[in-house]
Amino acid sequence: MRRPGRPSFAVLTCLLLVAALVPAAGAAPDDKPRAGGELVFIVAAEPPSFDAHREETFAMLHPGAPQYNTLMRVDPFDRTGTKFVGDLAESWTISADRRTYTFKVRQGVKFHDGSLMTSRDVKASYDHIISPPPGVVSSRKATYQSVESLDAPAPDTVVFRLKYPEASFMAALASPWNWIYKADILARDPRWYEKNVMGTGPFKFVEYVRGSHWIAKKNPDYWDKGKPYLDGFRAIFIPSSSAQVAAVRGERAHIQFRGFTPADRDNLVSAVGKKITVQESPWNCSIGATPNEQKKPYDDKRVRRALTLALDRWEGSKALSRIALIKEVAGIQVPGTPWATPPAELEKLAGYGRDITAARAEARRLLKEAGAENLSFTLVNRAVPQPYEPFGIWLIDQWRQIGVTVKHSVLETSSWFQALRNGEFEVAVTAPCNSIVEPDLDIHWFLTTSPVNYGKHKDTVMDDLYARQSRTLDPDERRRLLRQFEKRLYDEEIHFIMGFQWHRIIPHSSKVRGWTIMPSHFLNQQLDTVWLAE
Amino acid sequence: MASYLAKRLLLIVPTLLGVASLVFVIMRVIPGDVALLILGGDQGSHIDPQQLAAVRQQLGLDQPLIVQFGVWMWGLLHFDLGTSLWTGRPVVEELLIRLPLSLELAVLATMISVLISIPLGMLAAVRQDTWVDYVVRVVSIGGLAVPSFWVGILVILFLVLFFGWGPPLLFTPPWEDPWANLQQMIWPVVTVGYRYAAVTTRMTRSTLLEVLREDYIRTAWAKGLAQKAIVIRHALKNAMLPVITLIGTEFAFLIGGLVVTETVFTLNGVGRFVVDAVAHRDYPVVQALVFLIAFGFVLVNLLVDLTYAWFDPRIRYQER
Numbered sequence: 074m075r076r077p078g079r080p081s082f083a084v085l086t087c088l089l090l091v092a093a094l095v096p097a098a099g100a101a102p103d104d105k106p107r108a109g110g111e112l113v114f115i116v117a118a119e120p121p122s123f124d125a126h127r128e129e130t131f132a133m134l135h136p137g138a139p140q141y142n143t144l145m146r147v148d149p150f151d152r153t154g155t156k157f158v159g160d161l162a163e164s165w166t167i168s169a170d171r172r173t174y175t176f177k178v179r180q181g182v183k184f185h186d187g188s189l190m191t192s193r194d195v196k197a198s199y200d201h202i203i204s205p206p207p208g209v210v211s212s213r214k215a216t217y218q219s220v221e222s223l224d225a226p227a228p229d230t231v232v233f234r235l236k237y238p239e240a241s242f243m244a245a246l247a248s249p250w251n252w253i254y255k256a257d258i259l260a261r262d263p264r265w266y267e268k269n270v271m272g273t274g275p276f277k278f279v280e281y282v283r284g285s286h287w288i289a290k291k292n293p294d295y296w297d298k299g300k301p302y303l304d305g306f307r308a309i310f311i312p313s314s315s316a317q318v319a320a321v322r323g324e325r326a327h328i329q330f331r332g333f334t335p336a337d338r339d340n341l342v343s344a345v346g347k348k349i350t351v352q353e354s355p356w357n358c359s360i361g362a363t364p365n366e367q368k369k370p371y372d373d374k375r376v377r378r379a380l381t382l383a384l385d386r387w388e389g390s391k392a393l394s395r396i397a398l399i400k401e402v403a404g405i406q407v408p409g410t411p412w413a414t415p416p417a418e419l420e421k422l423a424g425y426g427r428d429i430t431a432a433r434a435e436a437r438r439l440l441k442e443a444g445a446e447n448l449s450f451t452l453v454n455r456a457v458p459q460p461y462e463p464f465g466i467w468l469i470d471q472w473r474q475i476g477v478t479v480k481h482s483v484l485e486t487s488s489w490f491q492a493l494r495n496g497e498f499e500v501a502v503t504a505p506c507n508s509i510v511e512p513d514l515d516i517h518w519f520l521t522t523s524p525v526n527y528g529k530h531k532d533t534v535m536d537d538l539y540a541r542q543s544r545t546l547d548p549d550e551r552r553r554l555l556r557q558f559e560k561r562l563y564d565e566e567i568h569f570i571m572g573f574q575w576h577r578i579i580p581h582s583s584k585v586r587g588w589t590i591m592p593s594h595f596l597n598q599q600l601d602t603v604w605l606a607e
Numbered sequence: 608m609a610s611y612l613a614k615r616l617l618l619i620v621p622t623l624l625g626v627a628s629l630v631f632v633i634m635r636v637i638p639g640d641v642a643l644l645i646l647g648g649d650q651g652s653h654i655d656p657q658q659l660a661a662v663r664q665q666l667g668l669d670q671p672l673i674v675q676f677g678v679w680m681w682g683l684l685h686f687d688l689g690t691s692l693w694t695g696r697p698v699v700e701e702l703l704i705r706l707p708l709s710l711e712l713a714v715l716a717t718m719i720s721v722l723i724s725i726p727l728g729m730l731a732a733v734r735q736d737t738w739v740d741y742v743v744r745v746v747s748i749g750g751l752a753v754p755s756f757w758v759g760i761l762v763i764l765f766l767v768l769f770f771g772w773g774p775p776l777l778f779t780p781p782w783e784d785p786w787a788n789l790q791q792m793i794w795p796v797v798t799v800g801y802r803y804a805a806v807t808t809r810m811t812r813s814t815l816l817e818v819l820r821e822d823y824i825r826t827a828w829a830k831g832l833a834q835k836a837i838v839i840r841h842a843l844k845n846a847m848l849p850v851i852t853l854i855g856t857e858f859a860f861l862i863g864g865l866v867v868t869e870t871v872f873t874l875n876g877v878g879r880f881v882v883d884a885v886a887h888r889d890y891p892v893v894q895a896l897v898f899l900i901a902f903g904f905v906l907v908n909l910l911v912d913l914t915y916a917w918f919d920p921r922i923r924y925q926e927r
Contacts, residue, residue: 323773487639
């Protein structure tokens, strides 16, 4: 015999059980920096090692950076990520010929083991980057080719002497990867930092459990008195994007610093409203198509020009930005930053005009003239949903409208790289990605000698323009050279069919304050300015 | 029995050797380069060939394949599962971080499954073609038809949408904080246990139905034995052999095979560890884990076979 009412009791029991497992949550907003609390953030991948001089992935930088300082840094409140301030450098002077940079290093800064940091540590760290000992990998060694010598003449002084003036040298010194290590440790074991964490940063390393978490606590002896505001942080490694969204939505995590999709943003905002704050920025990554100039008919610039003329970037931006991490129509620099192309000039470039009908008519004419009227090819793309796949689909649709038939070949990452490196493609989706917005660091991809010149173009004019803009000391002259470089790259020779700038979207808990989005997920990760309004 | 056991134990050796060799070859055949991944080559950045060579040398990947294979086998003979190429830590150390979680999940899901499925399967068999049977069949077919990761996503969505709450993201061992552990583990356990229970319920029902039609059961009925005695003492015990095999195999699977569920619930378990290692081309980790999972399967199968003798006295494992 079934007793009446039992199902309701069972349902009630279940709901009570669920309710019992759900702790109450609440936030008390505050406008002034507040000390205390633990920031919980999500990292979508695992760090391969702990050595920033060696690594290139945000998976290491996001949990690792708060434990270190760099000599210079990007201003943590500058949304363009192009203003530099001292980190361990207290002050600096640059010689008139811009070849000698002298830095006064902060005194009284302590490593987490209690020892004092001096200019010797700065020198040792940069030696580790610029001239790594045998067996040590330095990923950014090539960035410092201009350095002739590096000296530490006094405990508070570091001097860089360059072979030639370089406009981007200060940016290179503000690289978020150039953590200052302890000289004695590097002397004893140059690879010690691959498996250990010990810096001068605002947080002290506590533990890392692969696949699970990274914990750090406040450094009470931090040189910047009053900072950090947080008691500590906990980085949680969650590869699944749906689990990341659920974690933020369920208030288990405050933020994920790399970026969410527009759909995730909209879901979070509609679900939790004011508990979520959204910061957005153009991202210093672009996505486009690289034609293989070693193969016919892509050696013909008329064909390449036709392919870029076919793209309706302005309408594409509106459509794709609703579903993918791409948005801005841009030139060779992130819009809104000092070296970006003015909109009026941008629209003069092939395929950037507002009259798409005329552009496509011109594209058809060029294809006919080049004898490629019935062009068909395979577009090699990377099997990464954001933003590669939607972008690839968009490209195919755009080219179809000038009579070009394209097959989409989506390859797993390693196969995609293999195809690029071996030149086994006709046209491939590629996505140059950078950190600090600086022309030298951003456009080296397109040089003839670049190892990532997958299209195998040879353009000494462009190479010369790059070298000249890099060494010029006059900003107006540099701007003019950059525009020439851009016109040659996107309009005249079309070595890269630029699509869009990536768009970074960070929806985070409104409790998180003091953190400013920048055009790179590599920047502003020291967390010394971050606090929790609770 | 002793000679049967000795024979089965000896057979484990070539089986595991085969697995070890196969996984070594497969990992070298699949495209991808751990050194490239370590240097961030998958991010689209430029990698200096000299740096690449240096990393390969550090990892011992510049050695001929036969040497690498020899090192792997020699390590196995000395119970050394190697060192992760990705973290530089011993594989055993890495595994021990994840094993408690996976074991807890497997044990709890198995317990829930057994506690639910055997009574339900019995009930459905005894009350065949009544509403009880129909309900049990619908629920169990539902469990089979719906992937557990999807149920997991629904569970999380339900919690987040209706309660604005998600399970904790970090594993807390039950001996440290049972409440925190329960908050995290109950959802995946229920999710996995439901599918597991569905499979076992179906198996229990069908095997019990088969046994209930045997002549000796008819005899028992004719002798006037009580239903409880017939079903539990005579029928169930004989119906248990395939159910036990299933429980054993599922248990072994649960330790290393819950990749998607672990991902959905952000559990740092062995399944995710395997997939993560494959994605990173962390050869020693993949080799060691596949080897250990294979060992687990072999061991569980052996234990299952040995329990047959207890359930069915006709099975003696004696040599003819």
